[in-house]
Amino acid sequence: MSNPQWVPITAIENLPLNEGRSLHWQGLDIALFNLGARVVAVENKCPHQHGPLVDGMVSNVEGRVTVTCPLHTRRICLDTGQIIKPATAGPCVRSFPAKIEAGVVLLQKGRSEAEAA
Amino acid sequence: MKQRLAVIGNGMAGVFTVEQILKHNHDFEITIFGDETHVNYNRILLSSVLAGEKEVDDIVLNDIDWYRANDIQARLGLRIDKIDLANKTIHSAQGCTTTFDKLLIATGSSAFRPPIDGIDKQGVFVFRTLDDAKHLLADLTDQRRHLLSPAAAAGPGEDTAALPDTHTICGCNGVSKGAIIEAVHTHGVCTLAQLKDKTRAATGCGSCAGLCQSLLKAVAPDYAEEKAKVLCECVAFTQDQLREIIRSQKLKGVQEVLDIYGNGIGCEVCKPALSYLVDVVWQGDHNEDRSARFINDRVHANIQKDGTFSVIPRMRGGVTTPAELRKIADVAEKYNVPLVKVTGSQRIDLLGVKKQDLPHIWEDLGMRSGQGYTKGVRMVKTCVGSTFCRFGTQDAITTGVELERRLEDLFTPHKTKLAVVGCPRNCAEATVKDIGLIGQEGSWQIVVGGAAGKGVRKADLLITVESTEEALEAASLFFQYYRENGVYLERTYDFVERLGMEKVRRDTVYATDAVKQGLLDRLQRSKDRASDAWLERHNPRPFQFAPIEVAPNGLVQIETEENAHV
Numbered sequence: 303m304s305n306p307q308w309v310p311i312t313a314i315e316n317l318p319l320n321e322g323r324s325l326h327w328q329g330l331d332i333a334l335f336n337l338g339a340r341v342v343a344v345e346n347k348c349p350h351q352h353g354p355l356v357d358g359m360v361s362n363v364e365g366r367v368t369v370t371c372p373l374h375t376r377r378i379c380l381d382t383g384q385i386i387k388p389a390t391a392g393p394c395v396r397s398f399p400a401k402i403e404a405g406v407v408l409l410q411k412g413r414s415e416a417e418a419a
Numbered sequence: 420m421k422q423r424l425a426v427i428g429n430g431m432a433g434v435f436t437v438e439q440i441l442k443h444n445h446d447f448e449i450t451i452f453g454d455e456t457h458v459n460y461n462r463i464l465l466s467s468v469l470a471g472e473k474e475v476d477d478i479v480l481n482d483i484d485w486y487r488a489n490d491i492q493a494r495l496g497l498r499i500d501k502i503d504l505a506n507k508t509i510h511s512a513q514g515c516t517t518t519f520d521k522l523l524i525a526t527g528s529s530a531f532r533p534p535i536d537g538i539d540k541q542g543v544f545v546f547r548t549l550d551d552a553k554h555l556l557a558d559l560t561d562q563r564r565h566l567l568s569p570a571a572a573a574g575p576g577e578d579t580a581a582l583p584d585t586h587t588i589c590g591c592n593g594v595s596k597g598a599i600i601e602a603v604h605t606h607g608v609c610t611l612a613q614l615k616d617k618t619r620a621a622t623g624c625g626s627c628a629g630l631c632q633s634l635l636k637a638v639a640p641d642y643a644e645e646k647a648k649v650l651c652e653c654v655a656f657t658q659d660q661l662r663e664i665i666r667s668q669k670l671k672g673v674q675e676v677l678d679i680y681g682n683g684i685g686c687e688v689c690k691p692a693l694s695y696l697v698d699v700v701w702q703g704d705h706n707e708d709r710s711a712r713f714i715n716d717r718v719h720a721n722i723q724k725d726g727t728f729s730v731i732p733r734m735r736g737g738v739t740t741p742a743e744l745r746k747i748a749d750v751a752e753k754y755n756v757p758l759v760k761v762t763g764s765q766r767i768d769l770l771g772v773k774k775q776d777l778p779h780i781w782e783d784l785g786m787r788s789g790q791g792y793t794k795g796v797r798m799v800k801t802c803v804g805s806t807f808c809r810f811g812t813q814d815a816i817t818t819g820v821e822l823e824r825r826l827e828d829l830f831t832p833h834k835t836k837l838a839v840v841g842c843p844r845n846c847a848e849a850t851v852k853d854i855g856l857i858g859q860e861g862s863w864q865i866v867v868g869g870a871a872g873k874g875v876r877k878a879d880l881l882i883t884v885e886s887t888e889e890a891l892e893a894a895s896l897f898f899q900y901y902r903e904n905g906v907y908l909e910r911t912y913d914f915v916e917r918l919g920m921e922k923v924r925r926d927t928v929y930a931t932d933a934v935k936q937g938l939l940d941r942l943q944r945s946k947d948r949a950s951d952a953w954l955e956r957h958n959p960r961p962f963q964f965a966p967i968e969v970a971p972n973g974l975v976q977i978e979t980e981e982n983a984h985v
Contacts, residue, residue, distance in 0.1 A: 311969055313977045316961040320710035321717075325967040334967070354726040357714035362653060362684035370687040372714045372722050406975050 308401070308408040317341065317407065322356035322369065327409060332398065334407065335360060335380060337367060341407050342380045343400040344369075349385060349393045350376045363387055421448040425509055425519035427499045429453025431462060433525030434481055441489055449491045450517060452509075454498040456656065456664050456680070457549050458483055469552045475667055483668045483679075493679055495664075496656060513655055515682075541629055579634040588634065589627045591921065594620035599631065600638050609641040615916070622916055650907075651689040654681030658692065658906050665700045672706035673697060685711065692907035695794065698830055699902050702941055703948030709960065718963060719952040720777055721792035723770065728777060730769040731791035732784055733827065736801040736819035736839070737765025737847075743786070750783050764798040764836065765847075766791070775965040778956035787827070788953040794908070795830045796837070799823040800848065804841025804858065813858025815841035818887050822856070825891065826898055828949040829942075832905030832914070835898070850878050853901075853911040854894050863890035867897050867923070868915035876912045879920045882928040896927040896935055899942040 317323050317336035324346055325332050333346040333356035346356045353373035361368050361377060363386055368377040377387040383394035399410040424440075424447040426433045437449060453459075459481040467473040486493045494517075501510040508518050530545035532538050544555050582588075584597030602608045602617045611632055615621055621628040636642050649655045654677060656664065661676065670676050673693040677685045685693070690711035697705040709717050720728035732747070747767055751759050757771035766789055772780060781788075790796055799822050802808065804815025819839035826837075838849040839856040849855025851871035855878050857864040862885050869878030882893050900923070905914045915923055927938070 309969070310975050312962075312967050313975050315977045316967065318710060318960065323962045323967050325969065327969070331966075351724070352726075354722075357717075357722060357726070359687040359690060359713065360684075360710065361686035361690075362682060363686070367684070373724065373726075375687065 306399075307411040308403075309411050311407045311409050314341070314402055314405050314407055320360040322358065322360075324354070324356040327398070328411075332409075333369075334400065335369065337380070341400045341402055343398040343409060344378075344380065344383060345396040345398075347395070348373065348376055348378065349395060350374060355395065421446055422520040423447070423518060424449045424521045424523065425517055426451040426523045426525060427509065428523075428525035428527060429455065429459055429493070429495065430525065430527045431459065431480065432527060433523065434459040436523060436525060437491065447521070449489075450519075451486070451491055451493055452497050452499055452511070452517075453493070453495045455548055455550065456496040456660055458486065458493065458495070458668060460549060462547075465546070465549065465552050468549070469546070469555060475549060479667075483670070496660075496680055541633065579630060579637055588630055589618075589620040589622075591919075592619040592622060594618045596634065599634055603635065603639045607641070609635065609639045610643050611635065622919060650692055651686065652682075653677065653685045653689045654693070656680060658696065661693070661696055662700060665696055671697060671701055671704070673708045673711040687713070691716075691794075695830055695832065695907050699945070702944040704944075715792035717960075718774060718777055719788055719792065719955065720772065720774075725771075727771045727773060729791065730772050730777065730780055730784075731762065731766050731789040732786035733789040733823075734766045734786075734798075735823040735827075736799055736816050738801070738816060738820060739767075746784055746786075750780055753783065754780055762791075764791075765800050766798060778959060778964055781953040781956045786953075787951045790827070790952070793830065794833050796823070796826045796828070796835050798836065799826075800836075800838040800852070802840045802842075802844075802846035804839075808841060810844060811841035811858075812860045813841045813863065813887070815839045815847070815856075815858060818856060818858075818890070819847075822891055822894060825895060825946070828951060829902070829945055831898075831902055832907050833910045835901075835911065837894070851875060852878065854878075854897060856890050856894060861885065863887065865890055865893040865897070865928075868912045868920075870910065870912040872910075874912070879915055881920075881924060892939070893928050895942055896930075896938050897923070899938040900927045902945075903938075903941070 311325065314336065317334060319336055319338055322333045322335050325334060331346040332343050335342050337360065344355060346354055348355055348371040350371065351373055353371040355369050355371060355378065357372045358369040361370050363377050366386065367380050368386065369380055370377050376385050378384070378395055379386050383397050385392060401408050426437060426449065429451050433451060437451065440447065458479060461478045461480050464473060464478040468475060468478060497511040497513055497515065499509050500512045502522070503510065507520065508516050509522065510516050530547040532545060545551055546555065579596070582596050584595065584600065586596045588594055588596050588599060598618055599614065599620060602614060606617050608614050608617055611621065611628065614631055614635060621631045647657045649657055650661060664670065664680060665676060673685070673690055676693050677683055691713050694708065694711045714722050718728065720730055722728055751769055754772065754776050756769045760768045760770060762768045789798065799819040801815045801819035803811065804813060805811035806814060806816050822837060822839060835853045837854045838847040838852040840847045840849045841858045843857060843859055845857065848871065849857050850866060851869040853867065853869065855866045855869060857866060862883055864883050865881045866878035867881050868876065870876040881897055884890050884893060901911055901914055
């Protein structure tokens with residue numbers, strides 16, 4: 303897809319540091335996380351039992367930034383979408399291109415990282 | 420680019436050198452490593468701490484604000500055990516690596532243990548660090564008897580060997596030396612915790628713990644010294660150490676603790692524990708960090724398996740009114756609540772509530788949060804008592820409602836369930852609650868550490884008192900003592916077993932007036948700063964409850980109190 307369109311979502315101030323906030327985006331429920339230097343956007347659904355990742359705590363597992371699902375403490379790497387604790391070969395959480403520009407959180411229209419790969 | 424200066428040693432010499440560097444126009448990024456958890460203190464004055472003339476805080480030379488003001492990274496509690504000169508890195512025993520341009524080693528000396536037989540035995544101390552002083556002081560209070568007879572203190576191992584099998588080791592629970600040896604041989608007991616579990620030895624006043632330990636050492640083939648359990652890998656200290664660190668270093672937020680003593684990020688294990696500790700140490704005058712709290716404590720409701728929440732309003736003592744019940748019914752209908760259930764705690768639970776409805780439901784109910792989602796004061800169950808019951812001897816309802824009013828809105832190491840009954844028939848099950856008040860003719864029994872969960876445990880008697888006010892005070896003393904000394908996620912039934920009831924009584928209801936007043940004052944300070952969590956509906960955090968609305972036409976707005984979407 304050429305000429306990707308970035309859509310302004312919300313002011314970064316509306317995303318408290320190291321917390322998630324949810325949003326409906328292109329027919330999906332998305333969890334946005336403010337990790338300080340960057341934001342990440344993933345589908346708001348744990349691959350294990352569909353727990354709302356947006357309500358999870360941002361954590362650190364062996365140097366990787368993760369979110370811990372609030373239902374059964376599955377820890378999901380926010381960079382790869384993989385459940386890394388307990389280690390499983392199961393499906394990944396879909397992630398979406400997101401960035402901060404001039405204090406505004408932007409999401410890219412029409413793609414998820416999975417489709418782009 | 421700035422030069423990185425790493426200083427190994429956070430003692431007087433290392434810090435003094437850094438102070439001299441700071442006086443000059445320097446271009447260093449300074450990190451100081453110390454294997455003690457304290458900031459720089461005056462080692463020469465340690466004996467004054469031991470003598471009780473000075474408190475730990477009095478001998479601090481550079482407090483944590485000094486490190487901050489001078490942009491110095493303090494990495495405390497880290498022991499450097501390797502220097503790699505080729506790559507210019509230093510490595511800590513805990514596995515962290517730091518790169519340097521310049522390195523300063525100012526580790527000072529360590530205490531020398533002369534080669535004397537038995538020098539490694541319990542009761543023999545060296546005296547060089549603040550922790551040494553603390554260990555000595557702890558031993559003085561716990562084992563005064565041992566110090567009065569130096570021979571016994573120096574060689575308890577030999578002592579146990581000479582004892583006959585019939586000799587009673589644990590006087591509180593009548594456990595003999597033979598019974599302990601049998602536990603080792605038949606159950607493979609090899610730690611003190613296992614011994615306590617199997618024989619109940621050392622679970623009363625705890626004064627025989629040392630004797631049990633040395634007996635185990637002598638007879639258990641797989642004897643293992645108990646390692647103090649650290650909170651988690653992110654911040655590798657015990658909760659006792661962390662409490663002391665938070666207090667003495669004046670750390671008021673979870674992130675500060677993680678930055679200075681941990682890996683800077685934390686996880687879902689350590690962050691809620693640290694949140695609890697900063698709250699209780701500073702009696703509510705801390706920096707609340709919601710990112711360090713579990714979702715239940717961000718939205719003041721209990722998350723359910725489908726991502727919805729449950730709402731339990733406070734109903735002190737299980738007493739309600741027709742008007743209140745009508746309001747609850749109206750709310751349940753208005754918000755299509757899928758399940759309304761009477762709980763085991765004499766309250767009403769609305770289950771299956773959507774997150775975005777929570778603040779509106781609280782507003783419509785106009786009732787207080789029942790804290791049914793947190794490690795805090797759940798409820799005080801009551802029986803009818805002398806109000807209507809023909810067997811009631813005490814006014815259980817009024818007393819229970821008052822007890823709940825005094826303790827509600829506060830956090831505890833784990834959930835705390837209470838009950839007040841008006842007679843020994845125990846209709847509200849006070850004998851299996853964390854704190855129970857049992858009325859009888861002319862007096863109240865206060866019982867603690869009961870459980871009716873995974874395990875069932877009958878609560879232990881704390882004290883019997885005559886007046887209702889004394890009963891409420893005894894309950895409050897134990898409550899605050901548990902808050903201050905319980906390990907996060909430790910229920911009262913594990914807490915009283917760990918400490919032993921004798922110690923609990925001695926430190927609460929039988930403590931000096933000054934100690935009791937201190938507990939009550941700190942409880943009151945926490946209480947003064949606590950409030951009904953559901954009042955947050957008037958001042959919600961941005962998009963805490965409802966999803967973010969994508970800015971129309973790219974117009975982005977910062978959420979404020981006035982325009983907040985709840």
